[in-house]
Amino acid sequence: MIRVLLAEDPGMTRGALAHLLGMERDIEVVAQVGRGDEIVSAALTTSPDVALLDIGLPGRNGLEAAADLRDEVPGCRVLILTTFARPGYLQRAEEAGAAGFLLKDGPVEELAEAIRRVLAGESVIDPVLAAAALGAGANPLTAREREVLAAASDGASAAGIAATLHLSEDTVRRHLSSATGKTGTRDHGEAARAARRNDWL
Secondary structure, rough: OOOEEEEEHHHHHHHHHHHHHOOOOOEEEEEOOOOHHHHHHHHHHOOOOEEEEEOOOOOOOHHHHHHHHHHHOOOOOOEEEEEEOOOHHHHHHHHHOOOOEEEEOOOOOOHHHHHHHHHHHOOEEEEHHHHHHHHHOOOOOOOHHHHHHHHOOOOOOOOHHHHOOOOHHHHHHHHHHHHHHHHHHHHHHHHHHHHHOOOOO
């Protein structure tokens, strides 16, 4: 049996999906959680083969939780589920170590087959998402630039960002300047907004 952890925010959706997957002859849902910050502990307790993670989870989003699983439970393969075909999400999911990325509007049979494929070592990407990602181009921001911009998005000063991220102010200013140039904006506030619009953060 393929052991699956399911992380989905709405309880009714989570229960329905668990029921449908449980009807597959070779799939067993061994854990269900509604928050991203519950995923690692549930995985450590139940040892799933595959984790299905919604992006929009409270506590910790699915992309962050995927990176946590990569580091804490490396034997667990991750499939990201989303309602929206946002190309920036795909690159971030790959960086977090996800083996697959699917839209939620497909039939459960396709999801079950994707679970089997990622467990077999394949990568599974929804074709709509793949096409959108190719059309949008790659995320131009480095991981550190994204981190600094995310910290700047609430109006924090360079000194405040430096203290939060344990960096020097010069390093923060350099990353902010680089991100501003790459996004074609006038200041780091605009850069953060542009990056969020493009799903780069």
